[in-house]
Amino acid sequence: MNENRNRVVLITGASSGIGQACANHLHQKGYRVYGTSRQARPHATGISKTEDIHSTAFEMIQMNVDYDDSVAQGVEFILDREGRLDVVVNNAGFGVAGSVEDTTIEEAKSQFETNFFGAVRLCRAALPIMRRQQSGYIVNISSGAGLISIPFQGMYSATKFALEGMTEALHMEVKPFDIHMVLIEPGDFRTKFTANRRKTVASQQNAVYLEKFTASLGVMEADETRGLSPIKIAHILEQIIETPSPRLRYLVGLSSGVAIILKKILPYRLSEWVLMKHYKLL
Numbered sequence: 001m002n003e004n005r006n007r008v009v010l011i012t013g014a015s016s017g018i019g020q021a022c023a024n025h026l027h028q029k030g031y032r033v034y035g036t037s038r039q040a041r042p043h044a045t046g047i048s049k050t051e052d053i054h055s056t057a058f059e060m061i062q063m064n065v066d067y068d069d070s071v072a073q074g075v076e077f078i079l080d081r082e083g084r085l086d087v088v089v090n091n092a093g094f095g096v097a098g099s100v101e102d103t104t105i106e107e108a109k110s111q112f113e114t115n116f117f118g119a120v121r122l123c124r125a126a127l128p129i130m131r132r133q134q135s136g137y138i139v140n141i142s143s144g145a146g147l148i149s150i151p152f153q154g155m156y157s158a159t160k161f162a163l164e165g166m167t168e169a170l171h172m173e174v175k176p177f178d179i180h181m182v183l184i185e186p187g188d189f190r191t192k193f194t195a196n197r198r199k200t201v202a203s204q205q206n207a208v209y210l211e212k213f214t215a216s217l218g219v220m221e222a223d224e225t226r227g228l229s230p231i232k233i234a235h236i237l238e239q240i241i242e243t244p245s246p247r248l249r250y251l252v253g254l255s256s257g258v259a260i261i262l263k264k265i266l267p268y269r270l271s272e273w274v275l276m277k278h279y280k281l282l
């Protein structure tokens with residue numbers, strides 16, 4: 001507990017769901033936790049504590065991972081205050097729903113801006129600090145959809161596949177500096193992710209896909225609503241940052257496990273059939 005008190009943790013997207021559960025849990029365990037939200041009220045320095053808004057006990061700072069300046073400012077604020085940064089959790093994200101044909105380039109870019117480039121921005125801001133310290137953990141919250149693509153979630157899946165690829169490379173690059181890169185791949189979890197999902201404009205108008213899109217989305221929403229509590233991820237995160245040699249990947253939740261087992265053991269055509277059946281495409 002006392003050792004934890006000196007470890008500084010930054011978690012993006014801590015105003016709800018997985019990020020909030022992780023921030024609360026690590027705060028309770030004695031870590032010095034900074035969570036981020038776009039909604040945090042700026043104060044004189046442009047960064048603020050927002051216990052008043054989110055009534056959380058950990059500290060909340062304003063950060064929009066879509067912008068270089070916002071990420072740099074947030075990291076600088078923590079470094080000025082604490083003089084170190086031990087753990088970064090790239091969690092901020094959302095889902096875009098719609099067939100690939102019904103997703104504009106702008107809609108696709110906005111998905112990548114947050115889910116992929118947001119994590120890249122924070123990795124780039126944190127790495128010089130961690131290299132100087134010769135220690136650190138960067139945990140990227142991926143998804144089961146980063147291992148097996150979900151129909152009508154093509155752009156969301158693409159951001160998570162990209163995150164997986166980037167993290168694999170970074171894992172090798174920063175090993176010599178004793179920096180640990182980790183991927184958590186959640187299955188279905190009960191959070192505001194479902195309510196925050198953005199349907200592309202054309203997906204709600206294009207009759208070509210509408211019926212199957214609606215049916216598939218209904219399955220996803222039901223799976224998520226019946227999903228696990230995000231506290232499970234918080235416990236796994238704690239184990240990861242307490243381990244001197246964490247693995248690269250941690251699958252959490254049944255749906256992630258099933259997805260990867262299916263993809264590994266079945267011929268592709270068969271695993272795709274199972275997926276299409278599950279999402280009511282057949």
Ligand SMILES: NC(=O)c1ccc[n+]([C@@H]2O[C@H](COP(=O)([O-])OP(=O)(O)OC[C@H]3O[C@@H](n4cnc5c(N)ncnc54)[C@H](OP(=O)(O)O)[C@@H]3O)[C@@H](O)[C@H]2O)c1
Nearest residue numbers: 013015016017018037038064065092093143189191192193
């Ligand atoms: N729930 C699931 O079943 C599930 C499964 C697999 C993976 N995941 C992944 O888990 C992560 C967390 O999702 P969740 O389920 O906890 O969803 P959530 O309850 O909707 O929380 C999303 C968080 O991300 C933040 N956020 C969104 N866009 C942001 C931006 N541009 N800059 C900074 N923060 C931003 C939100 O904060 P503000 O709006 O306050 O800024 C919020 O705190 C995501 O990366 C998601 O892809 C979730």
